Amino acid sequence: MDVQFKITKEFIEEIQEFVATGNRESIVQSIADLHEADVAEILDVISMDEAKFIFRLLDDEMASDVLVELDEDVRLEFLEALSAKEIAEQMDNMDSDDAADIMAEMSEEKQEAVIQQIEDPQQAIDIASLMQYEEDTAGAIMGTELICVNENWTTDQCIEEMRIQAEDVQYIYTVYVVDNDKRLTGMLSLKSLLFAKKGTLVKDIYIENVRYVNSDESTEEVASMMKKYDFVALPVLNPDNILIGRITIDDVVDIIQEEAEKDYQMASGISENVESSDSVLALTRARLPWLIVGLVGGVLGAEVIGLFEKQLGDFPQMAMFIPLIAAMAGNVGVQSSAIVVQGIASNNIDLSGIAGKLFKEFRVALLNGIVCSLLILGFVFAVKKDLTLGLTVSISLMAVIIFAGIFGTLIPLLLHKRKIDPALATGPFITTTNDVIGLFLYLYIGYLFYF
Amino acid sequence: MDVQFKITKEFIEEIQEFVATGNRESIVQSIADLHEADVAEILDVISMDEAKFIFRLLDDEMASDVLVELDEDVRLEFLEALSAKEIAEQMDNMDSDDAADIMAEMSEEKQEAVIQQIEDPQQAIDIASLMQYEEDTAGAIMGTELICVNENWTTDQCIEEMRIQAEDVQYIYTVYVVDNDKRLTGMLSLKSLLFAKKGTLVKDIYIENVRYVNSDESTEEVASMMKKYDFVALPVLNPDNILIGRITIDDVVDIIQEEAEKDYQMASGISENVESSDSVLALTRARLPWLIVGLVGGVLGAEVIGLFEKQLGDFPQMAMFIPLIAAMAGNVGVQSSAIVVQGIASNNIDLSGIAGKLFKEFRVALLNGIVCSLLILGFVFAVKKDLTLGLTVSISLMAVIIFAGIFGTLIPLLLHKRKIDPALATGPFITTTNDVIGLFLYLYIGYLFYF
Secondary structure (H helix, E strand, O other): OOOOOOOOOOHHHHHHHHHOOHHHHHHHEEEEOHHHHHHHHHHHHHHHHHHHHHHHHOOOOHHHHHHHHHHHHHHHHHHOOOHHHHHHHHHHOOOOOHHHHHHOOOHHHHHHHHHOOOOOOOHHHHHHHHOOOOOHHHHHHHHHOEEEEEEEEEEHHHHHHHHHHHHHOOOOOOOOOOOOOOOEEEEOHHHHHHHHHOOHHHHOOOOOOOEEEOOOOOOHHHHHHHHHHOOOOOEEOOOOOEEEEEEHHHHHHHHHHHHOOOOOHOOOOOOOOOOOOOOHHHHHHHHHHHHHHHHHHHHHHHHHHHHHHHHHOOOHHHHHHHHHHHHHHHHHHHHHHHHHHHHHHHHOOOOOOHHHHHHHHHHHHHHHHHHHHHHHHHHHHHHHHHHHHHHHHHHHHHHHHHHHHHHHHHHHHHHHHHHOHHHHHOOOOHHHHHHHHHHHHHHHHHHHHHO | OOOOOOOOOOHHHHHHHHHHHHHHHHHHHHHHOOOOOHHHHHHHOOOHHHHHHHOOOHHHHHHHHHHHOOOOOHHHHHHHHOOOHHHHHHHHOOHHHHHHHHHHHOOHHHHHHHHHHHHHHHHHHHHHHHHOOOEEEOOOOOOHHOOEEEEEHHHHHHHHHHHHHHOOOOOOOOOEEOOOOOEEEEEEOOOHHHHHHOOHHHHHHOOOOOOEOOOOEEEEHHHHHHHHHHOOOEEEEEOOOEEEEEHHHHHHHHHHHHHHHHHHHHHHHOOOOOOOOOOHHHHHHHHHHHHHHHHHHHHHHHHHHHHHHHHHHHHHHHHHHHHHHHHHHHHHHHHHHHHHHHHHHHHHOOOOOHHHHHHHHHHHHHHHHHHHHHHHHHHHHHHHOOHHHHHHHHHHHHHHHHHHHHHHHHHHHHHHHHHOOOOOOOOOOHHHHHHHHHHHHHHHHHHHHOO
């Protein structure tokens, strides 16, 4: 059993060599035992021409599986190269939710052409109906493949029926139980089905209380439910409580990770979901907007300093600590907003209101401020032998740390209350605002001290 | 079916009221139908005395489930309040991996006392052996509860055996197949077991190629494998290929999320894994180290400015753009390091070496730099009517953006190469270094221009 295979750079270079020499046989042999995710990973990193050459050598089942696993930008190029009929053939083999996701990446024209070419009418209907759901809702990520039995059946009837239904379903996580009106009443564990005596009725062994979501529930809520309760699958109902699909944990794992990564990206001033492998233009586009925000902040900072130009001319040593104050304001703001954003993302209930949170942050900032201010007071007094400057820097540092902490806590909380993603506030916006206000506080306090 | 219950602040206040009036009956009634994760969530946020009062009202099964779900710091207080015998009773009901995790949170003395009091000798052995594995390895997160059949059995024998084994196993994700020497040879889907004809041999229907990990594999690798291949469970083997446990997706979901959140926290200058609900002291401790790093950076920045004190006295308008340059250096560095850190975390293969990545970042920085420099040149020239200052600021901004981008890319790549967590470099360290070097570049270029 040699399945612990890992793709290496050398392996890919070997494959590229086979492509260059047109050695189809060796390619087929090399990738024969690979998982679809591994094949997709190879196609993602080699050139498009090489990828297309290999893709044409895959059998039908593998080709559609690989298509699902590809990076979105690579897949887009594949879809453009394939005819509507070819895409439709692939979609016949896919899970309905994967097919609908890929369909959504195509132009409306192509969508219609593809739908008409899908052979299995039920699959075409399923895909079309899945595409109706709004993005980021349970409906948009659910699959329609599920195993569903009637509560009045016997377990033997169930197994007979499931044999038919299971053809379309790759993994049976759970067997759902419905009443005669197709309303969800509970679920049946495979365990209990396997161990049931002949002739047992479903209604006697099924589990009644089953959590579900409605199709318009947000994916964020779905993810947090599945994570909290350790579900591997979650049934989706329409407003009439009819079972219309199920969401599986593998889709949710991606959502959980993307959510956490998105917060990090926004805090770092990256406005689109980019990867290091994306093009130079895409990377620049994702980064430039926030740099311009920073630039505007810098210009405002320059204006603030301009207000105190005469004083700085008289006491040029004040200028030395401008970057320290600005940097500390930024750092404190980033810290406190990160804590708020992660707290909101983890969705824990919290008995303390906004005032309570601000008071807590005030106490944290006070502690941090006291330590940092004493350190800088000691440094300026001991090394620069300048008590006035030391007092100016340390007192304004204290004020800046407290202000930045409270501001960094308050803004994301307010945004969340107004249903705006609080992660928007972290990163350059809070950093920049804190910079500018921190500067003003420093120069104004200096002004009071020196005059 | 009313299972769509959500804990509200009002619900918790009602429970607190019941505790205050000693109304045990109403408490039991209120929480009777709750999921253990919900009960734990309530105990996490109320006071310790209230939580203990409620905990004593739970039945055995629920009590041990809730103990597993509690926040670590709340659980610690519970464990201190419980005797070794009481803890041992709870551990008899837990999955071995949960019990081992909790055991690891206690003092060695208490661990020994608890192990000796566990009734089921197999459970005691399982827990003790799980505790031998190093933290953050597959062995440390696996559970020993699994369903395992011999390849030479018939499916009926399997079902009989599984009935016995399944008592300990909450969810059967997969049935593992072993040979006579207990070496893993493959797995059996419940689907095929359910639909097999009477008398079929396991060896005729099982799936041969099964991915596994060794017990010393890192949890990061485990998580990336399960995510990539959409596994819900992964078998763990010892060096002799003997099946010793399995890792389930719910444990891995937590790891994936923690990993992503940790990167975000480090980038935000938070050195310990803290939540907004932690104590003021814990929050301060997590934040102060990075603020002191920032402080040292600020002092270095002050020294750099001190070097140019005379020039700043002659041309005080130079001081105006000090915060702009420092902020932009910080922003660019944070962006580029975030992209590298997420790229490393997502573990994609990458055919480009370090030089290729640096060249790409150079091009991105060049584009961003050109746009930002032209904007600031236009602003200073149009508003301040000062071409020399405009040229100084825009040329040094260009240099700073390119330097900060390359530095922010290089440092995490180098750390990763030396097997140090690259997230360490993001946040305050890169920001601070870029600040200082950016300042020097700015003032030096200004010096060249004005003299």
